[in-house]
Amino acid sequence: MSKKKQTQEILPWTNGELETLLKGVIAHGTEMAKIDFKTEIETATNEQKADLLKDIIAITNTYDSNYEDHGFIIYGVKAKGIIGITHTESDTDKFQNHVEQLLKTYISPMPQIYVLGFETKDGKKWGAIVIPPRNNKPHMFFKDLFCADRSRSRKKGEWFVRRGSTTDPGLPEDLAIISQRQTEQLLEPLRESIRTLQSRVAKTEDQYNSALFKLVERAVSAIPDKEVRKPEGPEDLQIEVSDTIDVGESLGMDLPTRIKHKLRTPKNAIAEDLISEAKRLREYLDGADTGLPWAPQLKDPEGNKKIISSVEERTQSLQLSIAAIMLNDTKGEYTDALLRSLKILAKATEVPSGVQYNRIGEGLRYYPLMLILYTIFICGVAANRGSVLKQVLDVPIKHHRRGGATSPITDAYFFSYEAKTLINDAYAQRWCEPIAQRVRQVLSDKIAELITEFSEPEYFFRGEFVLALTNIDKGMSAGEEVDHRVPLGGLYLYMHEAHDPIMEFIAENPDWFAKLYGHPLNEILDMFDRNAHKMAGSGCIAIGMHGIKTAQAYQEMLQKRAKKP
CATH class of the missing domain: 3.30.950 (Methyltransferase, Cobalt-precorrin-4 Transmethylase; Domain 2)
Structure with a gap:
């Protein structure tokens, strides 16, 4: 080397x-x-x-x-x-x-x-x-x-x-x-482990208290009404079963814990679990000694495949939960919890003090966020959840070491760039978009059965394309130079099977796009036609949406639709 x-x-x-x-x-x-x-x-x-x-x-x-x-x-x-x-x-x-x-x-x-x-x-x-x-x-x-x-x-x-x-x-x-x-540097991994352990102990204690609270509460509610016994003499006491037994107090819980469990609803419990899952994933990504290397090396396919699999497994629970919310939560009861979970993940990588690292290790820590973003957009497009997608785009990536600076959440695509070489090395491939390739495989394995209305190429490429155009919309809003208003890269550029599902979706849903983006769809598509080729990798054959006059096709579709009686 x-x-x-x-x-x-x-x-x-x-x-x-x-x-x-x-x-x-x-x-x-x-x-x-x-x-x-x-x-x-x-x-x-x-x-x-x-x-x-x-x-x-x-x-x-x-x-x-x-x-x-x-x-x-x-x-x-x-x-x-x-x-x-x-x-x-x-x-x-x-x-x-x-x-x-x-x-x-x-x-x-x-x-x-x-x-x-x-x-x-x-x-x-x-x-x-x-x-x-x-x-x-x-x-x-x-x-x-x-x-x-x-x-x-x-x-x-x-x-x-x-x-x-x-x-x-x-x-x-x-x-x-x-x-x-x-x-201090030697002790930091130990302190990190202690903090993680304390968090897990607190979570376990909370789950134990919650389960015990519910168990006793059910037992109390099952006690049959008892007849009040009249005192027979002045020294005798009147005995009755109270309707207001304080279960938390009887279990020795402090006042804040009693209030928390008394007010907690099933909805609160699910939301808290979702947020806790995001925190666990964040701790895994940030820790100095969590088993996820900060300086992974290439030319180690088996070792790197284990690394990628470990990241995907750690992300799976949160990913499936978010998919279920996007597809089934039509009333938006868990949108706030989803956004709070996303904010926990939308954090710039910060290398722990004293840890040897490289850019591959930094980029790898954005891979879970890319998995989650793809899941949100693919499921969100399939379930027509445009309002939620718009809120997701408002979540920034925070850079705490840059004085609170922020980046658009879609910049995770660029921040994760260095991890591409690791994925190609792990699977002995020369994929042009290795992260998107892995995401598609993971979604096909885990999410496909949840989406019943569309076939896999339809829902994947439609969601990916909608996500890709957000970068053009962002560039237009920021006043970037025209040549810099590029879409995010993706498999839609390279795969021929992407064309028909995407063009049909554009033609059928112009109003839907208008609600999601801040600029007219025809202007965004015009920028796409002009700059999409810049996101196609050199040496890669792009036979998908690359090189197609989407803006012109969109206008023709609108004209045909207008002529129909």
Whole structure:
């Protein structure tokens, strides 16, 4: 595996994203705790080797929440601009191997580094040594490195940290800070497990109290009316069975619990169970040690198939419950619970502190949300639940680490993108839309029997197409450039069997579409015809809705319908 490919799988950014990020750092022009600028990086002399190693371990030994605790030594830059390199090795694989050999020779524990090279449009080459966070600090010289300039010699046992933009020798207080942070990181998985256990215990206790409350309540209600016995003497007491026995009090429940169980209806119980199921799934996705890897690797089909199956199994209960609500809850009694459950899942992935991860692991955690969204739209279209679908589209994905920023819920399609390679690897396929392919299979296995009015191609492609058009409607509302108003990708682009069910649905339900989208259907379809090809993967044969003049066909259908008596 090449260094470039390996880097993409381990760092939390693609090479393109990292280039954009680094250009922003360069333009800002300020060195920080884990950012260092250099015009060149040379290692011909021991002095140059010692300086580079000192800079690397200082950055590695320092914590900074910026850029997810990653450090960067950016070379080929000066005064907020890229000047290009002349002496630094331009072959990044060769340069990385050389730096790694220096680290292996002099530093323990050996830090992890990645070298990435870039080139400007005018041919200036520049790059960065990227230093991911590690949990085995402090990194120090384990071997003397003598220099002609003795002030730059490094002795065994020396280690360094960054204070702002300067590099200083490590002090006892720095070691205390490092030890405290590493202890916190080691304890976090344990704390997460304790929180999960506490949540489960509380849930079990609540279920036990609820079941016991109902059991005793039924027993009390079954007691036959008893005749009131008159007292025979002044010392005798009048005995009667009270109609207002407080079951909760008799069971020793506290007042809030008694009130909760007294007021709880069967509808409340189902809603609470649905929300609890969403919380359990969220905990599984967020936890540091739940069995779902944060850095899954490719070329492991059997292992990756188990990962995908595990995610699908964990999602199944919530998915089937939501399908039943969308198909059968005609009065909308559980719409609020469905939306609350969806809000729990609509959360940006946040990597636990100290956990090694990659973009595949991040993208994988949006797969359950994609399963749920597909289920909602496919069942919602089949059951004519347009008002619920509109409310679903109003649920945002929240980014808590970006100051409360939000994204449209349909952006889960783009956030889950990196998981596509994992699914193809797991099933030894080259699917153009692997997530949609798996979703279709899961829905066919679990949901098909619930939808009796339509055949599988009809309900799947209609629901998928309606979901896909929401991205165009969103882009039009946001005032995006015309070329950026693309639909979501999907199997409907590639499968010939998608055409007829979709076109028939469009012709038969123009008013239904008008209620769901904020813009006229003919305008949305015009954007679809213009931009749908951009969502078809290169090397994939698109023979579905791709390349069809849907807007024109829609207008012709309306004209024909208008001419009918």
